[in-house]
Amino acid sequence: MENIRVIIWGFGAMGSGMAKMLLNKKGVEIVGVCDRNKARVGKDMYEVLGIERGERKPVIISNRIEDVAKEGAVDIALLATDSFTKTAFEKIKLIVKNKINVISTAEEMAYPQAQEPELTKEMDRLAKENGVSILGTGINPGLIMDLLVVTLTGCMLDVEHIEAKRVNSLSPFGRAVMEEQGVGITVEEFNKGVEDKTLAGHVGFAESIRMIGDAIGWPIEKIETQMKPIVTTVDRKAPYGFAAAGNVAGVNMTGQGYVNGQIKINMIHPQQIEPEMEGTFTGDYITIKGTPEVNMSIKPEVEGGLGTIAMCVNMIPHVINALPGLKTMIDLPVPRAIMGDMRDLVQR
Amino acid sequence: MENIRVIIWGFGAMGSGMAKMLLNKKGVEIVGVCDRNKARVGKDMYEVLGIERGERKPVIISNRIEDVAKEGAVDIALLATDSFTKTAFEKIKLIVKNKINVISTAEEMAYPQAQEPELTKEMDRLAKENGVSILGTGINPGLIMDLLVVTLTGCMLDVEHIEAKRVNSLSPFGRAVMEEQGVGITVEEFNKGVEDKTLAGHVGFAESIRMIGDAIGWPIEKIETQMKPIVTTVDRKAPYGFAAAGNVAGVNMTGQGYVNGQIKINMIHPQQIEPEMEGTFTGDYITIKGTPEVNMSIKPEVEGGLGTIAMCVNMIPHVINALPGLKTMIDLPVPRAIMGDMRDLVQR
Numbered sequence: 001m002e003n004i005r006v007i008i009w010g011f012g013a014m015g016s017g018m019a020k021m022l023l024n025k026k027g028v029e030i031v032g033v034c035d036r037n038k039a040r041v042g043k044d045m046y047e048v049l050g051i052e053r054g055e056r057k058p059v060i061i062s063n064r065i066e067d068v069a070k071e072g073a074v075d076i077a078l079l080a081t082d083s084f085t086k087t088a089f090e091k092i093k094l095i096v097k098n099k100i101n102v103i104s105t106a107e108e109m110a111y112p113q114a115q116e117p118e119l120t121k122e123m124d125r126l127a128k129e130n131g132v133s134i135l136g137t138g139i140n141p142g143l144i145m146d147l148l149v150v151t152l153t154g155c156m157l158d159v160e161h162i163e164a165k166r167v168n169s170l171s172p173f174g175r176a177v178m179e180e181q182g183v184g185i186t187v188e189e190f191n192k193g194v195e196d197k198t199l200a201g202h203v204g205f206a207e208s209i210r211m212i213g214d215a216i217g218w219p220i221e222k223i224e225t226q227m228k229p230i231v232t233t234v235d236r237k238a239p240y241g242f243a244a245a246g247n248v249a250g251v252n253m254t255g256q257g258y259v260n261g262q263i264k265i266n267m268i269h270p271q272q273i274e275p276e277m278e279g280t281f282t283g284d285y286i287t288i289k290g291t292p293e294v295n296m297s298i299k300p301e302v303e304g305g306l307g308t309i310a311m312c313v314n315m316i317p318h319v320i321n322a323l324p325g326l327k328t329m330i331d332l333p334v335p336r337a338i339m340g341d342m343r344d345l346v347q348r
Numbered sequence: 349m350e351n352i353r354v355i356i357w358g359f360g361a362m363g364s365g366m367a368k369m370l371l372n373k374k375g376v377e378i379v380g381v382c383d384r385n386k387a388r389v390g391k392d393m394y395e396v397l398g399i400e401r402g403e404r405k406p407v408i409i410s411n412r413i414e415d416v417a418k419e420g421a422v423d424i425a426l427l428a429t430d431s432f433t434k435t436a437f438e439k440i441k442l443i444v445k446n447k448i449n450v451i452s453t454a455e456e457m458a459y460p461q462a463q464e465p466e467l468t469k470e471m472d473r474l475a476k477e478n479g480v481s482i483l484g485t486g487i488n489p490g491l492i493m494d495l496l497v498v499t500l501t502g503c504m505l506d507v508e509h510i511e512a513k514r515v516n517s518l519s520p521f522g523r524a525v526m527e528e529q530g531v532g533i534t535v536e537e538f539n540k541g542v543e544d545k546t547l548a549g550h551v552g553f554a555e556s557i558r559m560i561g562d563a564i565g566w567p568i569e570k571i572e573t574q575m576k577p578i579v580t581t582v583d584r585k586a587p588y589g590f591a592a593a594g595n596v597a598g599v600n601m602t603g604q605g606y607v608n609g610q611i612k613i614n615m616i617h618p619q620q621i622e623p624e625m626e627g628t629f630t631g632d633y634i635t636i637k638g639t640p641e642v643n644m645s646i647k648p649e650v651e652g653g654l655g656t657i658a659m660c661v662n663m664i665p666h667v668i669n670a671l672p673g674l675k676t677m678i679d680l681p682v683p684r685a686i687m688g689d690m691r692d693l694v695q696r
Contacts, residue, residue: 021505143503147682151499154662154683155491155655157369217688290685292651296644303640307503314502334495334682335502337638340565 001343004028004316007068007100009091010081011035011048011061013174014105017309018078019049027343028316032068033061065091069098075320076101078312083203084108085116092123092134101132101319103312109136110146111207111328113214124326133322137315137329139307140166141204141211144284144298145267147329149208150215152286152294159216159290164208165268167282168301169275170250171238178241182229182248183273190229190248201227205255205267212265213257215330220265222258227251230272238273249273314338317345349691352376352664355416355448357439358429359383359396359409361522362453365657366426367397375691376664380416381409413439417446423668424449426660431551432456433464440471440482449480449667451660457484458494459555459676461562472674481670485663485677487655488514489552489559492632492646493615495677497556498563500634500642507564507638512556513616515630516649517623518598519586526589530577530596531621538577538596549575553603553615560613561605563678568613570606575599578620586621597621662686665693 006022008015011033022028033045041063046053048061062068069077077095079102082088088106095102112120127134136142145164153159170181177183180200182190193199205225213220232249236242243249250272257265275282283299318332329335338345354370356363359381370376381393389411394401396409410416417425425443427450430436436454443450460468475482484490493512501507518529525531528548530538541547553573561568580597584590591597598620605613623630631647666680677683686693 024506139503143499148499150684151491151496151682153685155487155650155658156685157654157658157661158372159685159687215682216685217692219688292654294646294650295648296646298642298644300643302503302642306505306640310503310505313505329682330684331681333679334499334563334677336498336678337501337504337507337564339507340567344565 004320004342004346005031005073005075006316007032007034007074007077009034009065009077009079009095011037011040012080013305014308015078015080016049017305018080018313019045020051021309021313023051025313025338025342027341030059031074033059034063034065034068035061036063065094069095069100071098071100074098074100076103076316079104079106080312082106083200085112085119089119089123093126096126096130096132096134099130099132102134103315103319104134104136105138105308105312106136107138107141107203108207110138110141110204111211112136112326114206114210120326127326128324131324133319133324134326135315135319135328135332137311139302139304139311141207142311142329143307143335144302145269146208146211149212149286149288150330151334152288152296153216155292156288156294157291159288161264161266161289162212163266163268163287165285166301167275167280168271168304169282170241170271170273172303172305173240175240181251181271183241183250184243185248187229187231187248194227199227199251201251202253202269202271205253208267209255209257209265211328211330213259218259218264220257220259223255225253225255227253230270232278234277236274236277241273243273310337311335317342321347352668352690352694353379353421353423354664355380355382355422355425357382357413357425357427357443359385359388360428361653362656363426363428364397365653366428366661367393368399369657369661371399373661373686373690375689378407379422381407382411382413382416383409384411413442417443417448419446419448422446422448424451424664427452427454430454431548433460433467437467437471441474444474444478444480444482447478447480450482451663451667452482452484453486453656453660454484455486455489455551456555458486458489458552459559460484460674462554462558468674475674476672479672481667481672482674483663483667483676483680485659487650487652487659489555490659490677491655491683492650493552493617494556494559497560497634497636498678499682500636500644501564503640504636504642505639507636509612509614509637510560511614511616511635513633514649515623515628516619516652517621517630518589518619519621520651520653521588523588529599529619531589531598532591533596535577535579535596542575547575547599549599550601550617550619553601556615557603557605557613559676559678561607566607566612568605568607571603573601573603575601578618580626582625584622584625589621591621658685659683665690669695
């Protein structure tokens with residue numbers, strides 16, 4: 001049987017990480033890479049990855065999607081370029097029109113109906129018209145603060161209140177993340193960045209809250225989110241970031257989902273460099289009040305970069321198998337690692 | 349739209365618990381109950397449950413399945429009678445032949461292909477022939493030591509070793525469970541009970557191990573299980589059980605799944621009354637070695653009785669929606685609580 005043929009659009013930390021993961025899997029091959037970074041365009045993917053190509057065909061990185069998204073020659077595209085549905089949408093359209101399935105890392109794509117209902121309908125229509133499926137996923141949104149919450153409610157008779165808390169370290173991340181999250185700046189600069197929306201913080205609370213609400217049947221009437229600086233009292237130093245005492249070591253994101261005027265879903269997501277320096281220990285925590293109660297913790301937190309890479313690659317067979325349309329994590333069977341031949345998981 | 353119509357076969361702790369849960373849900377009704385217990389046969393379900401019937405029609409408990417499993421009048425049957433596929437099979441056949449979907453609490457039915465491949469094929473064939481679906485589920489097997497493990501591997505690039513540990517208390521359970529698990533007997537009696545197979549212990553390791561193996565692509569070549577007494581050094585007293593110092597307070601079940609001669613899946617499941625009396629704290633623990641590692645805990649453990657009741661009821665819409673055939677938890681979308689109208693979840 002032929003290998004599963006994958007293209008990757010966006011070859012930064014996520015896209016190249018997925019490539020490395022795929023090269024260690026059986027029954028799957030990378031048949032194209034699209035990236036706009038001039039340092040990579042025209043080079044062989046294996047050279048960029050620093051991996052021996054061996055007997056494999058070279059995969060020359062192109063900055064034109066038409067060169068790689070070829071109808072009939074590709075089963076699925078991994079799109080690792082955006083955070084927002086609006087910008088991912090145009091790329092997804094180009095892929096889907098070539099009858100290729102898509103998995104997107106864009107946080108908003110994990111549940112696009114939350115903030116882009118019209119684009120969601122349009123994507124669903126396009127996918128069905130072309131006989132393929134579209135999924136957004138990642139570690140969060142995608143698993144930790146939503147799908148895992150939903151799964152744990154499965155053993156409950158009644159749910160009264162949900163709290164999902166992800167306390168993670170930004171230390172393993174690069175310079176871009178430090179900038180997006182405001183690491184090292186003053187509180188004043190941080191507040192200005194929140195106001196003029198140049199600081200990204202975490203994208204995904206609206207998506208996670210709506211996914212949970214729709215899954216368990218809570219009509220969410222209002223979502224609020226807050227973004228506050230985590231001010232350090234000691235100097236903190238990470239490989240790509242430094243926060244002097246009194247400045248910002250990261251961002252504390254909080255969000256609430258309301259049902260009947262009450263907060264029913266609470267999201268707490270502080271991210272910072274070197275959290276241990278002030279006694280903060282990282283972890284993922286889900287506390288669900290109801291019958292029976294569920295108090296889950298994962299310590300330390302699942303590493304976000306690796307987790308997102310794995311979620312996208314591991315969902316490939318489910319997306320290929322799905323009936324055509326726009327899918328979310330609550331529509332498909334549970335994610336799972338792929339330790340065997342990927343072809344065994346695909347129903348052709 | 350018409351309510352979803354449910355029948356319950358077996359009205360012990362599990363079946364009657366599901367009935368109570370269903371009576372608190374919207375868009376679903378119980379249209380029949382089958383039970384062989386003479387104290388219950390001929391009585392109204394509401395009387396047996398001690399719940400005001402109000403405006404609802406009486407549901408007279410019958411000991412003949414033909415009286416309740418009526419083709420065209422029932423959407424799904426909850427079968428809460430057995431632990432083993434072999435005995436559940438005959439009942440499932442009777443239900444399926446009337447074109448009624450089935451959810452079974454039988455532990456082996458959570459992954460019947462593990463120990464009953466022939467019956468599994470036969471059930472799949474029967475289900476397809478009659479246009480319905482069959483699922484086995486529960487808290488464990490069904491979620492804690494298998495589906496939740498599988499889900500957590502979804503964020504992993506590679507899996508090296510899995511340990512699932514469920515440390516639970518038997519104190520909330522009744523006299524039947526005390527007897528099945530050997531609570532209060534001597535070590536000699538326990539060992540005899542293991543030898544002549546009169547002690548049940550936990551049923552489900554083979555099912556959980558195979559489910560995980562098949563999900564992530566590990567070819568399990570051998571499964572071993574052990575059953576040892578938990579001997580108490582102090583007197584322990586629970587509502588329905590008593591173990592004197594020196595006698596058996598419960599059972600320590602362990603199991604291993606082998607891949608290429610190595611133990612890759614480790615199952616540890618000690619169950620006993622009053623574990624805190626000797627410093628054992630209950631909880632569910634999943635430790636997955638690989639990239640990235642995942643160390644999950646749920647403390648205290650999810651209560652088994654309530655958890656099984658909830659899993660069975662919460663899977664009703666997924667089973668009705670599924671394409672015909674025998675399904676397992678890894679085939680269907682993730683379980684979830686049902687806080688809204690159950691009809692909204694069913695695609696008719």
